[in-house]
Structures are given as C-alpha cells and as structure tokens.
Amino acid sequence: MISVKNLSHSYNKDGKFQVKDVSFEVKKGEIFGFLGPSGAGKSTVQNILTGLLQLQNGEVKIADYDVKNPSKKRFNKIGMSFEQSNIYSKLTAKENLDFYGKLFDVSTVDSKELLQLVGLQGKEDKKAGEFSKGMKHRLTFARSMINNPELWFLDEPTTGLDPSIAADIKNIIKEKNDEGVTIFLTTHNMFIADELCDRVAFIVDGEIKLIDSPENLKLQYGEKLVEVEYIENNETKKETYSTVLPEDKEALEKVIRDHEIQTMHTKEATLEEIFIKVTGRGLV
Numbered sequence: 001m002i003s004v005k006n007l008s009h010s011y012n013k014d015g016k017f018q019v020k021d022v023s024f025e026v027k028k029g030e031i032f033g034f035l036g037p038s039g040a041g042k043s044t045v046q047n048i049l050t051g052l053l054q055l056q057n058g059e060v061k062i063a064d065y066d067v068k069n070p071s072k073k074r075f076n077k078i079g080m081s082f083e084q085s086n087i088y089s090k091l092t093a094k095e096n097l098d099f100y101g102k103l104f105d106v107s108t109v110d111s112k113e114l115l116q117l118v119g120l121q122g123k124e125d126k127k128a129g130e131f132s133k134g135m136k137h138r139l140t141f142a143r144s145m146i147n148n149p150e151l152w153f154l155d156e157p158t159t160g161l162d163p164s165i166a167a168d169i170k171n172i173i174k175e176k177n178d179e180g181v182t183i184f185l186t187t188h189n190m191f192i193a194d195e196l197c198d199r200v201a202f203i204v205d206g207e208i209k210l211i212d213s214p215e216n217l218k219l220q221y222g223e224k225l226v227e228v229e230y231i232e233n234n235e236t237k238k239e240t241y242s243t244v245l246p247e248d249k250e251a252l253e254k255v256i257r258d259h260e261i262q263t264m265h266t267k268e269a270t271l272e273e274i275f276i277k278v279t280g281r282g283l284v
C-alpha cells in the first residue's frame, strides 16, 4: 500500500539532510507505526507521503500512485488526521464535514454519523472556532474518515484527549483496521504503538534504525525477568531476577525453596525501553 525507496530530504538544500535514505514498505491492511522523538523527521516523511511536501530524492508509491505524478484521484483513497490540519472556525462542525465531503469524487459518510462516532453528537451546529482543543482534534479525526479511506494517515491520534475519548478513538482505529483499512500512524507514544501496531519503525535523526513487530522486538531485545515478593524474617521482600543469567536462576530457585512466596510475575520490556536500548535516545 506504501512503498518508499531511498527517500532523502533537505529543507534548505544545503547538503544537510533531515531525512536520510529512508526505505520501507507498508502492506495492505497493516497498522504501521512511525516512531521517534521530536525532530526525528516523522512529519517530514509523512508530509512527503501525503503530498504536502514535494518529493526531492527517492521513490514513493502510495495506494498504487507514484507521488512524482500526483493525481487528484489519489486523495479519494486517502484519509489524513494531522494536528495542524485546518478546520474552518466560522463553520459549524457539521458544515465543516459537509464542505470537506464535497471535495471528493467518491461517496462520503453522513456527517452526523461521523460526529456521533467521535462523541460530538449534540455539537453539530456549534461553530468549530468555539471548540476546545480536544473537540477540534476529534472533528479533524472524524473529517479524515469522511471518504471511507483505504489508507489512513494518523498523526498522534490520541494526544491531549481524556482517557475515555482516547479509548474510543483507539477502538475506532481497530475497527477500521479490521474492515481492511491500512493505517500509517505517527507517534512518540509507545503505549499506543504497542497496542495498535502490527509493525513499527524507529526513526532518529532522519534515519530508520529498525523495523519489526512489537512482539518480535520484545522477544529479541526484552530481558526476561521475574519479579518475586517473598517473606523473610516476617517482612515482605521484593527482588527481580533474570531468567537467563545462571546466577539469577540459582538465586530464584533458592528463594522459592527457602521462603514463602507472595507474588511472582514475569516482567516484559516496554517498547520505550527497547527504543532507548536500540537508538540510545529517549522519545521526548
């Protein structure tokens, strides 16, 4: 659904590249996470993919269209929900969606239905300019679904939303993906990425450092640890042991043999810990 080969970009065309020789593919029906800290180059790549920024070097194919030969029809297949997306302040929520819907050559989803889906029912006739940041975010998210996109670009889809709305948005993303929609998700939120993505790319300083599924990454990079709570001298003690290191395995066996065990859990490395391990960088 997306094919990117040797993509590079220099904003000032001064020999300094903000995106450096990036290559990756996104399969149909996949949720692909593009993860990296601020300034890593996520938006630059996303903007080239969606046609907001002109391609300088490399090959990019989106939903069977070559980005070098843009066709208006391509937009019928694509949905975009970006933080900086403009919505019209003087139009109501419904008018915003109806206006946007008219830009497509394909049949569109009823605006009221979309507003209900994102929890904006009852707000149809309120001016978007009077919306809170979270409400504007939901309106942009709803708008990005209006053409039933095959390929959906989502930029930080749950950032700044209260937890229950964020959970609703996550469910909508999962449902759309179950219906076959391919999703390119840009974020620096590892929990969202872990929960939603089939595969993730780690991007730092304009370079992709690694692409894999969260499961494989945890298997490959995650330390296998067991956390044990046990009673010693009438006190509860807590220790963490590696299940790989021989001395830890021995110590764990001894604790189990000699003490009353209260709790015992395996501990998995988080995607964030793996990101730091692989790239040597945090996500902020």
Ligand SMILES: Nc1ncnc2c1ncn2[C@@H]1O[C@H](COP(=O)(O)OP(=O)(O)OP(=O)(O)O)[C@@H](O)[C@H]1O
Binding pocket: 011, 012, 018, 036, 037, 038, 039, 040, 041, 042, 043, 044, 045, 188
């Ligand atoms: N219009 C521009 N002109 C010059 N440099 C730019 C421009 N836009 C971005 N950059 C630089 O390109 C690099 C990558 O920026 P980009 O916005 O793609 O990062 P990002 O990973 O999306 O960050 P964030 O998570 O903060 O949005 C940064 O060093 C940034 O300063």
